[in-house]
Amino acid sequence: MLVDSGNFMQKLEEEVVKAKQSVFIQAMSFEGDEAGRSLLDVLLKSKAKDIRLCVDSYSKLVINDQFIYSLRYLKSAKFRVTVRNTKQFIEDAKSKGIKIKYTNPLGFLFLKYPRRNHKKMVVIDEEKLFIGGINFSNHNFAWHDFMLLLESKELAEQSHNDFLKTWKGKNQSVKLDFRNSELYFLDGYKSKYIYDELFSHIGNAQKSISILSPYVSNPLLSFIKTHVNKDVEVKIISPAENNKNIFKHFLVRELKHDYFKLMEYQKGMSHLKAILIDDEKIIIGSSNFDFVSYYFEQEIVLVTKELKAVEEFKNKIFKPDLSHSIETNTKSSEGSVYFSFILQLAEKILASIAKMVFKLPKNS
Numbered sequence: 001m002l003v004d005s006g007n008f009m010q011k012l013e014e015e016v017v018k019a020k021q022s023v024f025i026q027a028m029s030f031e032g033d034e035a036g037r038s039l040l041d042v043l044l045k046s047k048a049k050d051i052r053l054c055v056d057s058y059s060k061l062v063i064n065d066q067f068i069y070s071l072r073y074l075k076s077a078k079f080r081v082t083v084r085n086t087k088q089f090i091e092d093a094k095s096k097g098i099k100i101k102y103t104n105p106l107g108f109l110f111l112k113y114p115r116r117n118h119k120k121m122v123v124i125d126e127e128k129l130f131i132g133g134i135n136f137s138n139h140n141f142a143w144h145d146f147m148l149l150l151e152s153k154e155l156a157e158q159s160h161n162d163f164l165k166t167w168k169g170k171n172q173s174v175k176l177d178f179r180n181s182e183l184y185f186l187d188g189y190k191s192k193y194i195y196d197e198l199f200s201h202i203g204n205a206q207k208s209i210s211i212l213s214p215y216v217s218n219p220l221l222s223f224i225k226t227h228v229n230k231d232v233e234v235k236i237i238s239p240a241e242n243n244k245n246i247f248k249h250f251l252v253r254e255l256k257h258d259y260f261k262l263m264e265y266q267k268g269m270s271h272l273k274a275i276l277i278d279d280e281k282i283i284i285g286s287s288n289f290d291f292v293s294y295y296f297e298q299e300i301v302l303v304t305k306e307l308k309a310v311e312e313f314k315n316k317i318f319k320p321d322l323s324h325s326i327e328t329n330t331k332s333s334e335g336s337v338y339f340s341f342i343l344q345l346a347e348k349i350l351a352s353i354a355k356m357v358f359k360l361p362k363n364s
Helices: 004-018 034-044 071-075 077-095 138-142 153-167 188-203 220-227 245-257 291-296 307-323 337-357
Strands: 022-027 050-056 099-103 121-124 128-132 146-150 174-178 181-187 208-212 233-239 261-265 274-277 281-285 298-304 325-327
Touching: 004 034, 004 121, 004 128, 004 138, 004 146, 022 034, 022 153, 034 050, 034 077, 034 138, 050 153, 071 077, 077 099, 121 153, 128 153, 128 281, 146 307, 153 174, 153 181, 153 298, 174 188, 181 188, 188 220, 188 274, 188 281, 188 291, 188 298, 188 337, 208 307, 233 245, 233 307, 245 261, 245 337, 274 307, 281 307, 291 337, 307 325
Parallel strands: 022 050, 050 099, 208 233, 233 261
Antiparallel strands: 022 121, 121 128, 128 146, 174 181, 181 298, 208 274, 261 325, 274 281, 281 298
């Protein structure tokens, strides 16, 4: 468990330098700032024969959480530099032998914008796999987050194969079983039947469910409300300082239904995503457990009962984050009606679009 970007980058450099055959990196965003530069500097140290970087086309439209085609571009010289550097960094890396590809084209008038590849993973020599929530940009590096390093040839090989499929523009929906673990590759609403299996871990909880994510929403919350035993204690740890405050207001409004406790993390923006079930199982990966991910995005998610991973997660992430969180009083739910309505409306619109776009077989 590599908590925050500094620990992740230090370990990533160690592993990249040792790589012999391949280094495959995939992220939602890559930006032309110090974080983006640090990644390319690390990759240029590698002697691996095949070095590739997959970045979602999101980074062609959004930099530092701001649309490129906005007033911010006109007002901020620093922002314009970052936009230009993003393109320049990519070209420089290509000229030095690093293969780079953008996933999921945005389409005419950006009509395909919701359909993003949200995976964050690194596969080295088909032997080691990093998964988690860290992107390569300054603001992501500043957020609280983590990556998990898995030294598993089986998991790494499957993720290596998934990367190659993504490289060719093919997204897969599949659940893979391993000893004490399951690896999920999810493709938005096309993975509806696989999400049912993923959610079943939550539905089978006996004692407790603790969700850590900044953007928790439906359909996960609806599932918890209708499928989880009322005796199971449900906690959601989400940042008090959220870069997408609409999700915070939605959660606060949901408190009136009294099926979970909301703990607000007090030490800045937290971008990490994980679910701890009954203190013996964790669900981790790139998914925020929100409706955008469920209906449109590609994700990688690991479910594991491996004792070492669970204990390390509890000691390095869950217990410290819980200690830095304060429970939100239900009385503060007043005044959040507007934001809750907007988020629920957005979900309904995306759900309708997804059902039209992804014509699923009847058994799905």
